[in-house]
Amino acid sequence: MVEYNMHILVCGGTGCKASQSELIKANFTDKLNEYGLADEIQVVSTGCFGFCEKGPIVKILPDNTFYTQVTPEDVAEIVDEHIIKGRKVERLLFIDPETKETVGDSKGMEFYKKQIRIALRNCGFINPENIEEYIGRDGYAALGTCISEKTPDEVIKTVKDSGLRGRGGGGFPTGLKWELTRKSVSDQKYVVCNADEGDPGAFMDRSILEGDPHSVLEAMAICGYCIGADKGLVYIRAEYPLAIERLKIAIDQAREYGLLGDDILGTGFNFDVEIRYGAGAFVCGEETALIHSMEGKRGEPTVKPPFPAEKGYNGKPTNVNNVETFANIPVIINKGAEWFASIGTEKSKGTKVFALAGKINNVGLIEVPMGITLREIIYDIGGGIKDGREFKAVQTGGPSGGCLTKSFLDTPIDYDNLVAAGSMMGSGGMIVLDDSDCMVAIAKFYLEFTLDESCGKCTPCRIGNKRLHEILEKITNGNGELEDLNRLRMLSNVIKDTSLCGLGQTSPNPVLSTLDNFYDEYLAHVTTHKCLAGQCKALMHYSIDAERCTGCTLCFRNCPVGAISGEKRSPHYIDQSICIKCGVCIGKCKFDAVLIA
Amino acid sequence: MNKIKSLADLKKLQSEVQSKIKLRENGDNPENLIQIKVSMATCGIASGAKDTMNYLIEELDHQGIDAIITQTGCMGYCYAEPTIILTIPGQNPVVYGYVNKTKALEIIEKHIKLNEMVDGIIPVAYSTIDNK
Numbered sequence: 237m238v239e240y241n242m243h244i245l246v247c248g249g250t251g252c253k254a255s256q257s258e259l260i261k262a263n264f265t266d267k268l269n270e271y272g273l274a275d276e277i278q279v280v281s282t283g284c285f286g287f288c289e290k291g292p293i294v295k296i297l298p299d300n301t302f303y304t305q306v307t308p309e310d311v312a313e314i315v316d317e318h319i320i321k322g323r324k325v326e327r328l329l330f331i332d333p334e335t336k337e338t339v340g341d342s343k344g345m346e347f348y349k350k351q352i353r354i355a356l357r358n359c360g361f362i363n364p365e366n367i368e369e370y371i372g373r374d375g376y377a378a379l380g381t382c383i384s385e386k387t388p389d390e391v392i393k394t395v396k397d398s399g400l401r402g403r404g405g406g407g408f409p410t411g412l413k414w415e416l417t418r419k420s421v422s423d424q425k426y427v428v429c430n431a432d433e434g435d436p437g438a439f440m441d442r443s444i445l446e447g448d449p450h451s452v453l454e455a456m457a458i459c460g461y462c463i464g465a466d467k468g469l470v471y472i473r474a475e476y477p478l479a480i481e482r483l484k485i486a487i488d489q490a491r492e493y494g495l496l497g498d499d500i501l502g503t504g505f506n507f508d509v510e511i512r513y514g515a516g517a518f519v520c521g522e523e524t525a526l527i528h529s530m531e532g533k534r535g536e537p538t539v540k541p542p543f544p545a546e547k548g549y550n551g552k553p554t555n556v557n558n559v560e561t562f563a564n565i566p567v568i569i570n571k572g573a574e575w576f577a578s579i580g581t582e583k584s585k586g587t588k589v590f591a592l593a594g595k596i597n598n599v600g601l602i603e604v605p606m607g608i609t610l611r612e613i614i615y616d617i618g619g620g621i622k623d624g625r626e627f628k629a630v631q632t633g634g635p636s637g638g639c640l641t642k643s644f645l646d647t648p649i650d651y652d653n654l655v656a657a658g659s660m661m662g663s664g665g666m667i668v669l670d671d672s673d674c675m676v677a678i679a680k681f682y683l684e685f686t687l688d689e690s691c692g693k694c695t696p697c698r699i700g701n702k703r704l705h706e707i708l709e710k711i712t713n714g715n716g717e718l719e720d721l722n723r724l725r726m727l728s729n730v731i732k733d734t735s736l737c738g739l740g741q742t743s744p745n746p747v748l749s750t751l752d753n754f755y756d757e758y759l760a761h762v763t764t765h766k767c768l769a770g771q772c773k774a775l776m777h778y779s780i781d782a783e784r785c786t787g788c789t790l791c792f793r794n795c796p797v798g799a800i801s802g803e804k805r806s807p808h809y810i811d812q813s814i815c816i817k818c819g820v821c822i823g824k825c826k827f828d829a830v831l832i833a
Numbered sequence: 834m835n836k837i838k839s840l841a842d843l844k845k846l847q848s849e850v851q852s853k854i855k856l857r858e859n860g861d862n863p864e865n866l867i868q869i870k871v872s873m874a875t876c877g878i879a880s881g882a883k884d885t886m887n888y889l890i891e892e893l894d895h896q897g898i899d900a901i902i903t904q905t906g907c908m909g910y911c912y913a914e915p916t917i918i919l920t921i922p923g924q925n926p927v928v929y930g931y932v933n934k935t936k937a938l939e940i941i942e943k944h945i946k947l948n949e950m951v952d953g954i955i956p957v958a959y960s961t962i963d964n965k
């Protein structure tokens with residue numbers, strides 16, 4: 237076997253692929269061939285490193301050098317300097333946004349220091365298209381041990397003892413769900429992997445499937461063994477072509493190696509996995525809707541009970557789990573329930589993957605132990621707020637969640653604390669907002685999303701959310717009245733209480749949580765008709781300060797709608813009835829003469 | 834590839850393929866491992882640095898000693914090629930010159946295993962880019 241003494245890992249995640257990482261990899265291969273080093277240095281395309289914002293990422297081992305924003309043209313220099321001469325290419329190293337210092341290797345990066353990678357353990361580490369690399373990392377060992385040496389009840393006990401809870405949003409104890417499905421009596425059962433990932437801005441499930449598809453397949457087989465199912469289905473949205481491709485390759489390889497199929501490892505256990513495609517509707521992530529969609533029916537939810545554990549796909553007992561939930565399973569089996577339970581908080585064990593986005597320096601995919609504080613995530617891992625602005629809130633849980641304010645910065649994050657704070661874990665979207673974000677507009681943004689995604693089956697969700705949105709629209713347009721704030725709250729509560737599925741039951745959360753935490757902003761919109769953050773265009777008013785204006789005509793020449801008039805060298809003014817509040821004039825004026833109020 | 838037919842088969846394959854990614858795992862904590870850099874500039878290669886490097890990799894692997902062996906560029910000691918830099922965790926790096934296979938074995942047996950310096954150290958104080 238060829239032994240390589242150096243590895244070059246090139247990120248092959250969706251983000252980096254979009255910025256030419258494939259060409260980077262090809263250039264490395266060419267260049268190494270040129271030097272006759274192809275059999276000494278291995279070039280590997282991996283899954284996402286998490287630090288997509290600074291992608292494409294190239295990591296060089298064994299010295300752990302972490303190059304960011306690499307272009308195909310940089311490859312020659314990396315090979316000549318780093319590989320041949322052993323000198324790091326300084327200009328491609330990461331610069332810490334806080335200290336402005338160059339960081340030579342990934343261990344020195346604050347971004348990685350507080351992370352614990354369990355679900356993402358192989359992402360950015362192995363070649364996801366090579367099953368042997370997965371096996372070399374203890375892959376399929378958990379499945380092998382379970383089916384050869386343990387009873388299903390023993391495995392379920394391990395999963396229960398680990399304290400693992402579903403990562404798809406609800407946080408239901410995974411071991412308990414498996415036990416319930418095991419207890420349902422039937423000639424046929426199913427294991428379903430929910431890879432719908434409908435939350436706006438979320439990409440953790442996609443990254444796991446792209447970077448480490450075998451961990452999910454292995455876990456599904458373990459689940460099948462526990463509940464008595466020989467069939468697994470991955471429900472994935474068709475917009476995830478790379479994840480689908482990697483998953484297909486992984487399924488084929490696992491079959492070829494006899495790790496999926498009949499009589500796995502000579503134990504008599506049969507299990508195989510198929511892929512089902514979704515069209516990418518948010519509501520299809522809800523488990524009953526997902527099952528209907530897989531059955532070829534409309535992806536509409538139905539009332540629970542019966543739960544899928546009793547009556548699921550084709551009316552048979554079905555265990556539905558999220559991608560990230562599954563990715564944790566093999567490690568729990570290999571390292572033991574106690575090890576897993578030692579990470580996290582009293583009631584939320586292990587780690588959670590978050591997609592960190594918004595007004596933060598280090599945007600990316602992170603995996604942190606439960607119980608970490610928002611402050612640690614935002615300031616230590618995230619590198620603080622962009623452009624030195626002030627932190628205002630962080631939105632968690634996507635359209636079902638809420639906003640957490642400054643006062644929660646030191647709250648340890650887990651399922652229960654987030655709910656107590658008026659938000660939720662959700663699938664792990666985390667959007668950081670600064671003082672320039674208008675909270676009413678944020679609530680409106682999420683409501684727009686739910687409105688688009690509601691299946692329309694029940695009235696409170698279909699019509700209630702529409703009305704909620706209309707009220708928010710009215711407020712942000714400057715026509716809100718004080719009474720609207722009470723209407724928002726009342727309507728929100730009715731929608732929550734009467735909707736049929738989780739979508740409608742949680743859709744008013746962004747409204748309620750911003751009403752609770754930022755009432756003064758709502759109040760300013762409806763009483764003094766001011767948007768404190770200066771975001772709601774309709775509430776803004778552009779004018780020109782005649783004292784400062786020199787009459788240079790620059791604004792006049794650039795206003796797209798001709799709202800500005802005035803003579804050369806004398807003060808200009810803005811016709812309010814024409815101005816569309818685009819803000820061009822303010823950017824053009826060199827004398828700070830354009831004012832907004 | 835033949836099907837893996839039992840847990841024992843799987844474990845066997847696992848230990849076979851583990852070394853493929855061992856380097857990546859070691860890369861996560863390089864400061865705890867013995868590191869050897871072999872100078873591989875033109876003069877180094879001409880004096881047999883490639884053989885030295887391969888020998889080091891094989892011999893350390895054979896003896897089950899975890900170490901990171903990489904190549905580096907010209908060190909400016911062309912007269913003493915092949916040269917290597919040996920870094921034992923917690924100690925200052927040492928440069929050895931004229932490292933052929935015999936010397937390499939001596940370095941492994943004495944310096945790496947017993948922590949006794951052997952002849953051939955180039956006694957020049959220098960700093961590498963990593964610790965400047």
Ligand SMILES: Cc1cc2nc3c(=O)[nH]c(=O)nc-3n(C[C@H](O)[C@H](O)[C@H](O)COP(=O)(O)O)c2cc1C
Nearest residue numbers: 402403404430433434521522523557558561738739
């Ligand atoms: C509107 C709605 C959308 C959902 N979308 C997803 C999704 O995209 N992915 C997911 O895993 N779970 C989603 N869920 C939760 C699933 O219904 C289900 O609880 C979950 O897949 C169970 O897996 P877990 O226990 O491993 O979390 C959604 C729920 C609702 C109500």
Ligand code: SF4
Nearest residue numbers: 692693694697737740
């Ligand atoms: S709550 Fe909304 S998404 Fe859910 S079933 Fe009713 S209309 Fe459909």
Ligand code: SF4
Nearest residue numbers: 785786788789791825
């Ligand atoms: S750009 Fe500024 S200074 Fe020039 S005319 Fe417009 S407002 Fe006056």
Ligand code: SF4
Nearest residue numbers: 795815816818819821
């Ligand atoms: S805000 Fe835009 S539309 Fe209004 S005056 Fe300035 S440039 Fe013209």
Ligand code: FES
Nearest residue numbers: 249251252284288
């Ligand atoms: S896609 Fe490359 S770091 Fe995320």
Ligand code: FES
Nearest residue numbers: 694695696698699
């Ligand atoms: S749509 Fe049925 S009552 Fe209005």
